[in-house]
Amino acid sequence: xxxxxxxxxxxxxxxxxxxxxxxxxxxxxxxxxxxxxxxxxxxxxxxxxxxxxxxxxxxxxxxxxxxxxxxxxxxxxxxxxxxxxxxxxxxxx
Numbered sequence: 001x002x003x004x005x006x007x008x009x010x011x012x013x014x015x016x017x018x019x020x021x022x023x024x025x026x027x028x029x030x031x032x033x034x035x036x037x038x039x040x041x042x043x044x045x046x047x048x049x050x051x052x053x054x055x056x057x058x059x060x061x062x063x064x065x066x067x068x069x070x071x072x073x074x075x076x077x078x079x080x081x082x083x084x085x086x087x088x089x090x091x092x093x
Contacts, residue, residue, distance in 0.1 A: 005057040019043045031043040055084065 007009070019042065026036045066077035 001057050002060060005053050005060075009050060009053045009057070012053065014047060016046050016050065017041060019046060051088075 019039065023036060023039050023043065024089045026039060063081070066073045
């Protein structure tokens with residue numbers, strides 16, 4: 001991974017870990033449902049930010065190399081990106 005992206009991705013993952021622990025505590029404490037939902041929506045947004053970093057890293061490293069290689073390797077890179085795009089579309093993000 002690119003060092004800067006790795007640092008930011010780890011930071012985002014640690015934030016997510018804390019957010020998830022917070023939701024767990026909210027559920028245990030029987031917090032107001034809308035408050036829990038608000039927090040889970042914030043987690044979804046954070047996951048989106050993490051995914052963006054991971055896609056950026058993939059594009060700047062693996063995909064670049066795969067395109068340079070050409071042929072079937074390039075085709076595989078395109079297929080991977082289409083799969084990620086389809087997964088994202090199917091989840092309504």
